[in-house]
Amino acid sequence: GENVEQHPSTLSVQEGDSAVIKCTYSDSASNYFPWYKQELGKRPQLIIDIRSNVGEKKDQRIAVTLNKTAKHFSLHITETQPEDSAVYFCAAVGGLKTSYDKVIFGPGTSLSVIP
Amino acid sequence: EAQVTQNPRYLITVTGKKLTVTCSQNMNHEYMSWYRQDPGLGLRQIYYSMNVEVTDKGDVPEGYKVSRKEKRNFPLILESPSPNQTSLYFCASSSQTRRADTQYFGPGTRLTVL
Numbered sequence: 001g002e003n004v005e006q007h008p009s010t011l012s013v014q015e016g017d018s019a020v021i022k023c024t025y026s027d028s029a030s031n032y033f034p035w036y037k038q039e040l041g042k043r044p045q046l047i048i049d050i051r052s053n054v055g056e057k058k059d060q061r062i063a064v065t066l067n068k069t070a071k072h073f074s075l076h077i078t079e080t081q082p083e084d085s086a087v088y089f090c091a092a093v094g095g096l097k098t099s100y101d102k103v104i105f106g107p108g109t110s111l112s113v114i115p
Numbered sequence: 116e117a118q119v120t121q122n123p124r125y126l127i128t129v130t131g132k133k134l135t136v137t138c139s140q141n142m143n144h145e146y147m148s149w150y151r152q153d154p155g156l157g158l159r160q161i162y163y164s165m166n167v168e169v170t171d172k173g174d175v176p177e178g179y180k181v182s183r184k185e186k187r188n189f190p191l192i193l194e195s196p197s198p199n200q201t202s203l204y205f206c207a208s209s210s211q212t213r214r215a216d217t218q219y220f221g222p223g224t225r226l227t228v229l
Contacts, residue, residue: 006157032216043205043220044158089157093216101146101165102173103218107157 002027004092006106013080014114021109023090024072032093033066033073038108039086047088048075080113087111117142121206121221128196129229136191136224138206146209147189148173148218149181151202158205164189196228 005024013019025033034049050057050064050073057064061080066073077084090106119140128134140147148163150173160173164183178200180192189208193200203225207218 009155034217036218043222044218045220046217049217091158101163102171103148103160103163104174105150105158105160107155 002092002104004090004104004106006090006109008109009107010110010112012112012114015080015082017080019075019077019080019084019111019113021075021088021090021111022072023074023092023106024070025092025104026071027092028068028071030092030094033064034091034093035064035075036089036091036105037086038089044089077111080111082113082115085111085113117219119206119208119219119221121204121224123224124222125225127227127229130197131195134193134196134226136193136204136206136226138189138191138221139187140189140208140219141187142208142210142219143186144208144210144219145186146218147183148207148209149179149189149191150205150207151175151200152205152223153202161191161204196226198228200226201228202226 031052036044037047038044048062048064050066061078063076087108087110089108093103122137145166149161150158152158159175161179162181164170205223206221209218
């Protein structure tokens, strides 16, 4: 079936450094790519998203890039802070091989920001 | 307050005893979805609904049923629960104009099947 790979599974960075999480999707027709942050014991919350007609999107310290040819997209967090510590999930939505609104999540990346 | 609610939040049950987890949203969203979250596997979509009386299977629908008789409610039914359905379950809904776009998640239901 269709899937989304996500790397790394765990990531530790020093406060102030940058963090990068990468995802690869299999259905070339997927057209929407959100990123969710889940703090311990909490529900996932959308932090940024990108559509297939855009190559990059930025929101303050967070940015997402999309390479449709290679079928991968990445989350970039700059100037990391301890409150960025959480599990981050990428997802791919829609495509030719799946139902239009089916959502496939990556397995998650546990980010730890060390003060 | 705009929100997605789930009940119960915690449930311990036994194999074979039918149960229903309710999900309700007050944002007039058309799209609703159920996920299960297991360590190392992330979030896996069970079923989703794009509108009243319109439902479709996600990645892991086996052993689950859903219904969408009203726009605001999307219950998840386990007719005969088994231990491998022990998991954390999330309901989510999405804007009526954007379908599977920004999803708002409920607080989660932790289910244990003995």
